[in-house]
Each structure stands twice: as structure tokens, then as C-alpha cells.
Amino acid sequence: MKLEDFGTxxxxxxxxxxSTLGLPKLLFLAYHIEIGVxxxxxxxxxxxxxxxxxxxxxxxxxxxxQVTPIAMLSPAISFIGLVVVYYxxxxxxxxxxxxxxxxxxxxLSYMLPIVSGxxxxxxxxxxxxxxxxxxxxxxxxxxxxVRRISQRTTETAxxx
Amino acid sequence: MENAAEASxxxxxxxxxxxxxxxxxxxxxxxVGFFFLMKGVMLVAGLMLVSASALILGGxxxxxxxxxxxxxxxxxxxxxxxxxxxxxxxxNLTIQIxxxxxxxxxxxxxxxxxxxxxxxxxxxxxxxPILDDLIARAQTLILISSSILVEWAVYQLKxxxxxxxxxxxxxxxxxxxxxxxxxFGVEWPHLILNNILTPATNFFGATFYLLTGIHGAHVLVGxxxxxxxxxxxxxxxxxxxxxxxxxxxxxxxxxxxxxxxFLFALMWQGxxxx
Numbered sequence: 373m374k375l376e377d378f379g380t381x382x383x384x385x386x387x388x389x390x391s392t393l394g395l396p397k398l399l400f401l402a403y404h405i406e407i408g409v410x411x412x413x414x415x416x417x418x419x420x421x422x423x424x425x426x427x428x429x430x431x432x433x434x435x436x437x438q439v440t441p442i443a444m445l446s447p448a449i450s451f452i453g454l455v456v457v458y459y460x461x462x463x464x465x466x467x468x469x470x471x472x473x474x475x476x477x478x479x480l481s482y483m484l485p486i487v488s489g490x491x492x493x494x495x496x497x498x499x500x501x502x503x504x505x506x507x508x509x510x511x512x513x514x515x516x517x518v519r520r521i522s523q524r525t526t527e528t529a530x531x532x
Numbered sequence: 533m534e535n536a537a538e539a540s541x542x543x544x545x546x547x548x549x550x551x552x553x554x555x556x557x558x559x560x561x562x563x564v565g566f567f568f569l570m571k572g573v574m575l576v577a578g579l580m581l582v583s584a585s586a587l588i589l590g591g592x593x594x595x596x597x598x599x600x601x602x603x604x605x606x607x608x609x610x611x612x613x614x615x616x617x618x619x620x621x622x623x624n625l626t627i628q629i630x631x632x633x634x635x636x637x638x639x640x641x642x643x644x645x646x647x648x649x650x651x652x653x654x655x656x657x658x659x660x661p662i663l664d665d666l667i668a669r670a671q672t673l674i675l676i677s678s679s680i681l682v683e684w685a686v687y688q689l690k691x692x693x694x695x696x697x698x699x700x701x702x703x704x705x706x707x708x709x710x711x712x713x714x715x716f717g718v719e720w721p722h723l724i725l726n727n728i729l730t731p732a733t734n735f736f737g738a739t740f741y742l743l744t745g746i747h748g749a750h751v752l753v754g755x756x757x758x759x760x761x762x763x764x765x766x767x768x769x770x771x772x773x774x775x776x777x778x779x780x781x782x783x784x785x786x787x788x789x790x791x792x793x794f795l796f797a798l799m800w801q802g803x804x805x806x
Contacts, residue, residue, distance in 0.1 A: 375624050375783060379683040382786040386676045389793045393801050394669045429793075436797030 380421035381428075387411055388429025393436045408433065409476075409506035413469055413514035415454055416461035417521075423458050427451040443487055449479040469511050473503045551592050558588035627780045631787055634750070638791050641746055645739050645798065656736040661728050665800040667719045671711050672796055675789045678707040682782045692772045698765050701778070705758040708785070712755065715748045740799055747795055750788050757781045 388408030397404040408429055415422040430447040437443075453472035460468025480499035484490045490498075565581030568574045649655045685700025720741075723729045731741045761781050764770065770778055 375627065376779060378783050379679060379686075379786050382790050383676070383679050383683065385790060386672070386679065386793055389797065390672045390676060393797055394665075394672055428790075432793045432797050435794075436801035 377419075377421040380418050381425040384411065384414075384418065384422045384425025385429035385432065386425075388426050389432040389436075392429075392433035405502045405506050406433075407506070409503065410510035410513070412454065412457060412472055412507050413465060413511040414517075415458050416465040416468070416514065417517065420458065423451065423454040426454055443483065446479065446483065450476055465514065466511060469507050473500070473507050477503050551596075554588050555592060558585040561585040561588075627783050630784065634787060637746070641743055642794065645743060648735050648739060652735060657734045659734060660736045663723075663729065663800055665796075667714050668796055668800045671714055672792065674707050674711050674714075675792055678704045679786055679789050681707065682785060686775065686778055686782055689770060689775050689778060690772050694768075697770070698762075701758070701765050702762055704785070705755065705762055708751065708755045708758055711751050712748055715744065715751075743795055744799065747788070747791055750791070754781070754785050754788050757784065 391407040395407055427447045430450050434444055453475040456471045457468035477500040481496035484495035485492045561581045562585035565578045568578030681700050682704040685697050688696040688700060729737050731738050761778055
């Protein structure tokens with residue numbers, strides 16, 4: 373990561389942390405939909421600085437809540453999912469997003485019953501649905517941005 | 533070429549100078565000396581250390597003031613779009629050293645916070661008011677907006693769109709200036725004058741003012757740096773090939789931003805290790 377990528381890194385960390393800590397919670401059953409998860413698909417555009425930024429943002433948001441050791445592992449799990457999304461950009465970003473949803477939902481399904489005493493079935497269902505909604509909303513935004521970029525590239529490309 | 537040679541000569545006089553090291557040493561002496569004096573221990577040693585520091589700084593001022601008249605006369609005459617006179621493009625090492633130093637400072641401050649937090653059975657300690665985070669949220673929004681805006685401005689500069697660059701940079705400065713205004717002009721007076729939370733309230737009050745104070749001072753420095761960057765931008769001293777100083781300022785600003793996120797999480801949301 374170059375020094376000039378520091379801005380991207382910080383902006384993504386801020387988007388995750390500030391939206392999680394500063395915005396009202398969108399509750400879905402036992403799990404609140406994290407607005408900070410929405411930019412997940414954008415790591416395919418912004419690269420590793422965004423991956424590290426979202427991971428740090430998740431860590432910062434974690435220390436703002438009731439901190440348990442197991443909850444502090446969430447950024448590491450999320451990091452793995454984000455790396456998958458990043459590398460999937462070469463063939464299919466959507467597939468990467470699905471893998472991200474599966475990895476993080478499995479983790480949350482395991483963690484939520486331990487941390488908050490939620491029944492495992494409810495935890496699994498709500499985590500999967502909450503993550504899916506957030507990531508897919510972000511993916512739609514990602515598609516719109518990618519189309520806009522390719523449109524502008526075509527407009528500005530030299531005509532033969 | 534003449535301008536470049538002249539500027540090179542003037543900047544070259546500080547090459548291999550011993551003064552930066554001596555000034556750093558003198559600052560260290562002064563800090564230890566003031567510590568002794570304020571604690572009322574080893575008063576003579578404290579006085580000697582402060583005097584030694586003053587002597588070194590005096591020596592620097594005495595030797596350097598003779599250059600000031602020519603430096604002042606050159607101010608504003610720095611040639612446009614030149615690397616000599618303007619800040620060099622490649623200042624990665626400089627800003628990395630600055631960021632590392634800041635990391636050590638804030639690392640120490642946060643270590644102090646967590647050490648205190650581990651000592652008390654409840655955090656925040658009983659009697660600590662629940663802080664209204666409206667201003668803190670506004671400050672977070674300001675920092676995010678300013679970080680995005682300055683990144684946009686740097687992008688515009690690299691693509692040669694100078695008007696957009698200047699507008700973005702000035703916008704960042706205005707947003708940045710709002711942060712200390714809200715902190716030192718609204719929130720702190722509100723908390724202290726209404727006796728809601730003061731440094732003497734409890735450990736939380738002491739760490740709150742210490743950490744947000746250090747951070748606020750850094751934001752102020754960032755705003756001053758941006759004012760300076762703005763002036764140079766308006767004088768046309770940056771170009772797509774010469775943007776090192778703007779990048780350095782923005783990197784510092786992003787760093788200040790990320791520290792704020794930790795403060796926002798710890799001070800206003802108040803997590804507790806269980």
C-alpha cells in the first residue's frame with residue numbers, strides 16, 4: 373500500500389466506523405443491519421486500501437460497543453471475506469460478495485448466541501438476511517458506479 | 533535558472549545543520565526542567581535545565597536572525613511551478629517520520645487511557661454524565677467530508693484542473709476550521725461552564741480532556757497547514773508535477789481523522805471490557 377492510498381484507507385475506515393457508531397441502528401430480528409457493510413463490493417474498485425480500511429473501521433466500531441474478546445475476532449473474519457471480494461474482481465465480483473456473506477454470516481451465527489444469548493436458529497437466520505441485504509444494496513451501487521466509469525471511459529477514448 | 537540557483541543556495545544553508553538536533557535536545561531539556569519545577573522537586577536542577585534550553589534556543593535565534601531579512605524579502609517571490617523553492621514532490625520519508633512520531637504520541641496517550649480504565653472496576657466511573665454526542669457526530673461528519681474533499685482536490689490537481697483543486701482545498705480548510713470551533717468554542721465551554729464534565733470530575737473527565745485536547749491541538753495544526761497550503765495554491769505554486777506538500781498535508785489530515793474515530797468510539801460510545 374502506497375502512502376497516497378492512505379486517504380482511501382482512512383475514508384473507508386471512517387465510513388464503516390462512523391456509520392455503525394453514529395447512525396441509528398436498522399434492526400432485523402436479532403441482528404442490526406450494519407450500514408458499514410454496504411461498501412463491501414467497492415473493494416473491487418478501490419483495492420487493498422479499502423480492504424484494510426473496512427477492517428480497521430470494524431475494529432473501531434467494535435471497541436465502541438460492549439467489548440468481548442470473541443467479538444474482537446470479527447474484523448479478522450471480515451478481513452478474510454473482503455480479501456475474497458478483492459481477488460474475485462478479476463472474474464466475478466458478485467461471487468466474491470456471496471462468499472463474503474457466507475463467511476461473515478457463519479461467524480455471526482456462531483458468535484451471536486455466545487455474546488448476546490440469541491437462539492442459534494434466530495441468530496443464523498437474521499445474520500444471513502442482514503448481511504445479504506447490506507451487501508446486495510452495496511453491490512447494486514457498485515454496478516452503477518462501474519457502468520458510469522466504463523461509460524465515461526468510452527466517451528473519452530480517442531475515436532478512430 | 534537563476535531563480536533556481538538562488539533558491540538552491542538559500543535552502544542549502546540548512547543542509548547538514550546541527551541546529552535541528554540541538555533544538556530537539558533543548559526541547560527535551562525544557563520539558564524535563566519544567567516537570568521538575570512544576571512538581572517542586574529538584575528546583576535547582578529544573579532551573580538549570582530550563583536555562584540550558586533557553587541558551588540553546590537563544591543561540592539558534594542569534595545565529596539565524598541574520599538570514600531572516602533575506603528570507604522575508606524572498607517570501608512571495610518564489611517562482612511559479614518550480615520544484616526548487618516549492619516543496620519537493622517526494623517527501624514520503626518526511627511524512628512517514630511525522631506520522632510515526634504522532635503514532636507514538638497517541639499510542640502513549642491511549643495506553644494511558646486503557647491503563648487507567650483497567651484500574652477502575654466500572655468504566656465510565658460512577659457519576660460520569662452520559663455525554664450528548666450530537667457535536668461529536670457533527671465533527672465526525674466534518675472530518676469524513678473534509679477527507680473526501682481533499683482526496684478529490686488532490687485528484688483534480690494531478691489532472692491539472694487547478695480551479696477545482698483550489699476550490700476543494702479551500703473547502704477542506706473551511707470544514708477543518710469548523711472542527712476546533714465546535715470543540716473549543718461550543719462543546720468544551722458547554723461542559724465546563726455548566727459543570728457537566730470537568731477535568732476534575734473523575735478519571736474519565738481527566739482522560740477526556742487530555743485526549744480530545746491533544747487531538748484538537750493536532751486539528752488546529754492541520755488547519756494552519758491547510759491555510760499555508762491554500763496561500764501557496766493561490767500563488768500558483770502547485771502543479772500536476774509538484775503536489776508533494778499537498779499530499780503531505782492531506783496525509784497528516786487523514787491521520788488526525790483516524791485518531792478521531794478512536795476517540796469517538798471510546799469517549800462518546802464508551803465501550804467497556806467485560
